[in-house]
Amino acid sequence: NAGVTQTPKFQVLKTGQSMTLQCAQDMNHNSMYWYRQDPGMGLRLIYYSASEGTTDKGEVPNGYNVSRLNKREFSLRLESAAPSQTSVYFCASRAGGGTQYFGPGTRLLVL
Amino acid sequence: DAKTTQPTSMDCAEGRAANLPCNHSTISGNEYVYWYRQIHSQGPQYIIHGLKNNETNEMASLIITEDRKSSTLILPHATLRDTAVYYCIVQRGGSEKLVFGKGTKLTVNP
Numbered sequence: 001n002a003g004v005t006q007t008p009k010f011q012v013l014k015t016g017q018s019m020t021l022q023c024a025q026d027m028n029h030n031s032m033y034w035y036r037q038d039p040g041m042g043l044r045l046i047y048y049s050a051s052e053g054t055t056d057k058g059e060v061p062n063g064y065n066v067s068r069l070n071k072r073e074f075s076l077r078l079e080s081a082a083p084s085q086t087s088v089y090f091c092a093s094r095a096g097g098g099t100q101y102f103g104p105g106t107r108l109l110v111l
Numbered sequence: 112d113a114k115t116t117q118p119t120s121m122d123c124a125e126g127r128a129a130n131l132p133c134n135h136s137t138i139s140g141n142e143y144v145y146w147y148r149q150i151h152s153q154g155p156q157y158i159i160h161g162l163k164n165n166e167t168n169e170m171a172s173l174i175i176t177e178d179r180k181s182s183t184l185i186l187p188h189a190t191l192r193d194t195a196v197y198y199c200i201v202q203r204g205g206s207e208k209l210v211f212g213k214g215t216k217l218t219v220n221p
Contacts (some may be wrong), residue, residue: 002156016179033207040213042212042213042214043209043211044211045208045209045210050207056207069181090154090155095170097206098160098206099157100147100157100203101144101157102154102155102156104153104154105152105153105154107152
Protein backbone atom coordinates (compact mmCIF):
# COMPACT_ATOMS: atom_id res chain seq x y z
CA ASN A 1 0.00 0.00 0.00
CA ALA A 2 1.97 2.99 -1.32
CA GLY A 3 -0.58 5.66 -0.35
CA VAL A 4 -0.20 8.76 -2.53
CA THR A 5 2.61 8.80 -5.07
CA GLN A 6 3.82 11.70 -7.19
CA THR A 7 6.08 11.93 -10.21
CA PRO A 8 8.49 13.45 -10.89
CA LYS A 9 10.23 14.33 -7.62
CA PHE A 10 12.15 17.22 -9.15
CA GLN A 11 11.82 19.17 -12.39
CA VAL A 12 13.51 22.17 -13.93
CA LEU A 13 11.67 23.97 -16.71
CA LYS A 14 12.36 26.98 -18.85
CA THR A 15 9.78 29.74 -19.05
CA GLY A 16 7.10 28.80 -21.56
CA GLN A 17 7.65 25.06 -21.40
CA SER A 18 4.82 22.74 -20.46
CA MET A 19 4.71 19.74 -18.21
CA THR A 20 2.32 17.42 -16.38
CA LEU A 21 2.65 16.43 -12.76
CA GLN A 22 1.29 12.98 -12.04
CA CYS A 23 -0.43 11.78 -8.88
CA ALA A 24 -1.87 8.40 -8.00
CA GLN A 25 -3.46 6.93 -4.87
CA ASP A 26 -4.18 3.32 -4.03
CA MET A 27 -6.55 3.91 -1.11
CA ASN A 28 -9.75 3.97 -3.20
CA HIS A 29 -10.43 7.55 -2.13
CA ASN A 30 -13.03 9.62 -3.96
CA SER A 31 -11.51 13.08 -3.51
CA MET A 32 -8.13 14.25 -4.73
CA TYR A 33 -6.34 17.60 -4.45
CA TRP A 34 -3.44 19.63 -5.78
CA TYR A 35 -1.71 22.18 -3.54
CA ARG A 36 1.31 24.38 -3.97
CA GLN A 37 3.63 25.55 -1.23
CA ASP A 38 5.92 28.53 -1.63
CA PRO A 39 8.91 29.05 0.69
CA GLY A 40 7.87 29.87 4.26
CA MET A 41 4.19 29.62 3.44
CA GLY A 42 1.37 27.24 4.12
CA LEU A 43 -0.18 25.12 1.39
CA ARG A 44 -2.63 26.70 -1.04
CA LEU A 45 -5.25 24.71 -2.93
CA ILE A 46 -4.97 24.82 -6.72
CA TYR A 47 -7.67 22.39 -7.88
CA TYR A 48 -9.58 19.50 -6.44
CA SER A 49 -11.73 16.63 -7.64
CA ALA A 50 -14.55 15.42 -5.43
CA SER A 51 -15.13 12.34 -7.56
CA GLU A 52 -14.11 10.75 -10.82
CA GLY A 53 -15.17 13.01 -13.67
CA THR A 54 -15.45 16.23 -11.66
CA THR A 55 -12.95 18.99 -10.98
CA ASP A 56 -13.23 22.36 -9.25
CA LYS A 57 -11.03 25.39 -8.79
CA GLY A 58 -9.34 26.11 -5.52
CA GLU A 59 -7.68 29.26 -4.26
CA VAL A 60 -4.97 29.66 -6.94
CA PRO A 61 -6.06 27.93 -10.19
CA ASN A 62 -4.69 30.40 -12.75
CA GLY A 63 -2.05 28.92 -15.03
CA TYR A 64 -3.01 25.31 -14.29
CA ASN A 65 -5.28 22.62 -15.68
CA VAL A 66 -6.18 19.28 -14.17
CA SER A 67 -7.49 15.92 -15.31
CA ARG A 68 -9.09 13.25 -13.17
CA LEU A 69 -8.11 10.36 -15.36
CA ASN A 70 -9.82 7.73 -13.23
CA LYS A 71 -10.44 7.16 -9.54
CA ARG A 72 -6.75 6.58 -8.86
CA GLU A 73 -5.09 9.32 -10.88
CA PHE A 74 -5.25 13.12 -10.83
CA SER A 75 -2.81 15.09 -12.99
CA LEU A 76 -1.83 18.76 -12.93
CA ARG A 77 -0.69 20.46 -16.13
CA LEU A 78 1.26 23.66 -16.61
CA GLU A 79 0.68 24.73 -20.22
CA SER A 80 3.21 27.58 -20.27
CA ALA A 81 5.36 27.62 -17.16
CA ALA A 82 6.27 30.92 -15.52
CA PRO A 83 8.88 31.68 -12.83
CA SER A 84 6.01 32.47 -10.44
CA GLN A 85 5.07 28.79 -10.62
CA THR A 86 8.33 27.77 -8.97
CA SER A 87 7.08 25.92 -5.94
CA VAL A 88 6.62 22.57 -4.27
CA TYR A 89 3.49 20.78 -5.43
CA PHE A 90 1.64 18.35 -3.22
CA CYS A 91 -1.10 15.95 -4.18
CA ALA A 92 -3.52 14.61 -1.59
CA SER A 93 -6.50 12.28 -1.38
CA ARG A 94 -9.39 11.98 1.03
CA ALA A 95 -11.86 9.26 1.89
CA GLY A 96 -15.32 9.98 3.27
CA GLY A 97 -14.13 11.80 6.36
CA GLY A 98 -12.09 14.98 6.46
CA THR A 99 -8.61 13.53 6.77
CA GLN A 100 -6.35 14.15 3.80
CA TYR A 101 -3.33 12.02 2.93
CA PHE A 102 -0.47 13.74 1.15
CA GLY A 103 2.15 12.63 -1.32
CA PRO A 104 5.86 13.43 -0.99
CA GLY A 105 5.74 16.44 -3.29
CA THR A 106 7.22 17.58 -6.62
CA ARG A 107 9.81 20.34 -6.50
CA LEU A 108 9.52 22.54 -9.59
CA LEU A 109 11.94 25.25 -10.64
CA VAL A 110 11.01 27.48 -13.56
CA LEU A 111 13.88 29.51 -14.98
CA ASP B 112 -14.34 27.81 7.26
CA ALA B 113 -13.17 29.48 10.49
CA LYS B 114 -9.73 31.00 10.67
CA THR B 115 -7.13 29.93 13.19
CA THR B 116 -4.33 31.72 15.05
CA GLN B 117 -1.17 29.93 16.12
CA PRO B 118 2.16 31.12 17.54
CA THR B 119 4.85 31.40 14.91
CA SER B 120 7.36 29.25 16.78
CA MET B 121 7.87 27.25 19.95
CA ASP B 122 10.68 25.33 21.58
CA CYS B 123 10.51 22.19 23.67
CA ALA B 124 13.08 20.03 25.44
CA GLU B 125 13.39 16.45 24.33
CA GLY B 126 11.37 14.12 26.53
CA ARG B 127 9.10 16.87 27.79
CA ALA B 128 5.51 17.47 26.73
CA ALA B 129 4.98 19.89 23.86
CA ASN B 130 1.77 21.92 24.14
CA LEU B 131 0.80 23.71 20.94
CA PRO B 132 -2.07 26.20 21.23
CA CYS B 133 -4.55 27.23 18.58
CA ASN B 134 -7.25 29.89 18.64
CA HIS B 135 -10.37 29.47 16.53
CA SER B 136 -12.80 31.90 18.12
CA THR B 137 -15.18 31.96 15.12
CA ILE B 138 -15.60 28.20 14.88
CA SER B 139 -19.08 26.97 13.99
CA GLY B 140 -20.93 24.06 15.53
CA ASN B 141 -20.33 21.74 12.58
CA GLU B 142 -16.63 22.50 12.21
CA TYR B 143 -13.93 20.10 13.29
CA VAL B 144 -10.46 20.94 14.55
CA TYR B 145 -7.73 19.12 12.62
CA TRP B 146 -4.01 19.01 13.27
CA TYR B 147 -1.40 18.17 10.66
CA ARG B 148 2.36 18.47 10.74
CA GLN B 149 4.99 18.90 8.07
CA ILE B 150 8.46 17.58 8.76
CA HIS B 151 11.11 19.47 6.79
CA SER B 152 9.73 19.64 3.24
CA GLN B 153 7.78 16.39 3.27
CA GLY B 154 4.05 16.18 2.60
CA PRO B 155 1.83 17.13 5.56
CA GLN B 156 0.93 14.29 7.89
CA TYR B 157 -2.39 13.95 9.67
CA ILE B 158 -2.12 13.86 13.47
CA ILE B 159 -5.54 14.06 15.08
CA HIS B 160 -8.92 15.74 14.90
CA GLY B 161 -11.91 16.43 17.13
CA LEU B 162 -15.29 18.13 17.33
CA LYS B 163 -16.12 18.72 20.98
CA ASN B 164 -14.54 16.05 23.13
CA ASN B 165 -10.90 15.60 23.90
CA GLU B 166 -9.22 13.02 21.69
CA THR B 167 -6.13 10.84 22.05
CA ASN B 168 -4.32 8.56 19.65
CA GLU B 169 -0.89 7.02 19.44
CA MET B 170 0.67 10.27 18.28
CA ALA B 171 -0.93 12.99 20.39
CA SER B 172 -3.80 14.31 22.47
CA LEU B 173 -6.18 17.08 21.50
CA ILE B 174 -7.78 19.22 24.18
CA ILE B 175 -10.69 21.43 23.04
CA THR B 176 -12.08 24.05 25.40
CA GLU B 177 -15.71 23.82 26.39
CA ASP B 178 -16.63 26.87 24.30
CA ARG B 179 -14.63 25.38 21.40
CA LYS B 180 -12.86 28.68 20.78
CA SER B 181 -9.41 27.23 21.32
CA SER B 182 -7.58 23.95 21.45
CA THR B 183 -4.21 22.50 22.41
CA LEU B 184 -2.27 19.74 20.73
CA ILE B 185 -0.16 17.79 23.20
CA LEU B 186 2.81 15.64 22.24
CA PRO B 187 3.38 13.86 25.54
CA HIS B 188 7.07 13.00 25.19
CA ALA B 189 8.58 15.06 22.40
CA THR B 190 11.51 13.64 20.45
CA LEU B 191 13.89 15.27 18.00
CA ARG B 192 11.84 13.72 15.17
CA ASP B 193 8.84 15.81 16.27
CA THR B 194 10.59 18.96 15.06
CA ALA B 195 8.18 20.18 12.37
CA VAL B 196 5.63 22.82 11.41
CA TYR B 197 2.28 22.07 13.03
CA TYR B 198 -0.92 23.26 11.38
CA CYS B 199 -4.22 23.73 13.18
CA ILE B 200 -7.10 23.71 10.69
CA VAL B 201 -10.81 24.15 11.20
CA GLN B 202 -12.94 22.35 8.66
CA ARG B 203 -16.62 21.67 8.15
CA GLY B 204 -17.53 18.03 8.17
CA GLY B 205 -17.44 16.76 4.58
CA SER B 206 -15.87 19.97 3.30
CA GLU B 207 -13.50 19.53 0.39
CA LYS B 208 -11.20 22.34 1.34
CA LEU B 209 -8.42 22.48 3.89
CA VAL B 210 -7.17 26.00 4.48
CA PHE B 211 -3.58 26.04 5.71
CA GLY B 212 -2.16 28.97 7.64
CA LYS B 213 1.54 29.33 8.38
CA GLY B 214 1.41 26.99 11.40
CA THR B 215 3.73 26.77 14.40
CA LYS B 216 7.35 25.83 13.91
CA LEU B 217 8.14 23.47 16.80
CA THR B 218 11.79 22.85 17.56
CA VAL B 219 12.61 20.01 19.94
CA ASN B 220 15.99 20.56 21.52
CA PRO B 221 18.28 17.84 22.94
